[in-house]
Amino acid sequence: MTGSQAPGSPLHLSTAELFAAAEAEVRDDDPEWHWEHLVALHERATPEVFRTAWALAGDADPRRRELGVRVMREVGRDDPAAADLRRGNWPVLLDLLDREKHPDVLPWVVSAIGYNEVPGALPAVLRLAGHPDAEVRFRVAANIPCLVDPAAPEEAALAVLRVLAEDDDEDVRGYARYGLVEELGASI
Known part of the structure; x- marks a missing residue:
């Protein structure tokens, strides 16, 4: 032992x-x-x-x-x-991403989607970029890089990260900028 x-x-x-x-x-x-x-x-x-x-x-x-x-x-x-x-x-x-509404659960769903690199989840995750809860937007920003090919990220993903890079919430803004520049090699 x-x-x-x-x-x-x-x-x-x-x-x-x-x-x-x-x-x-x-x-x-x-x-x-x-x-x-x-x-x-x-x-x-x-x-x-x-x-x-x-x-x-x-x-x-x-x-x-x-x-x-x-x-x-x-x-x-x-x-x-x-x-x-x-x-x-x-x-x-994916089922939870479509139906979860609870503010304590939804951010974890987005995070788990990214950690599991769930194919096909990117469009649904991108739709959450305008969510009223900053924690959900943070998880969107943090997990987009996990859901794209870093060598050729989808333009829609880059566009959402650029919008989140101007978010009112400092953490959302910071992580979106980090994802764009450091993880995906894109400009803000």
């Missing part, structure tokens, strides 16, 4: 126990960023974790939807063996 797998470690919890503890972390929204159970789920890229996250994404409770999306965002990200399971996230995330 390694030091990271000590008896009190979340790695020894069942998947159901990990989800319950991660749900408590999401509900607490700890400003100190203590997300050890959520991170443990990201590292456990099993079919059970994916299926549970997919089911949570359809829950009536927005905190449970948020948890499902936050798990889908990163679970198995660095595990090539989980590539097929990660592709299973795509239809769930």
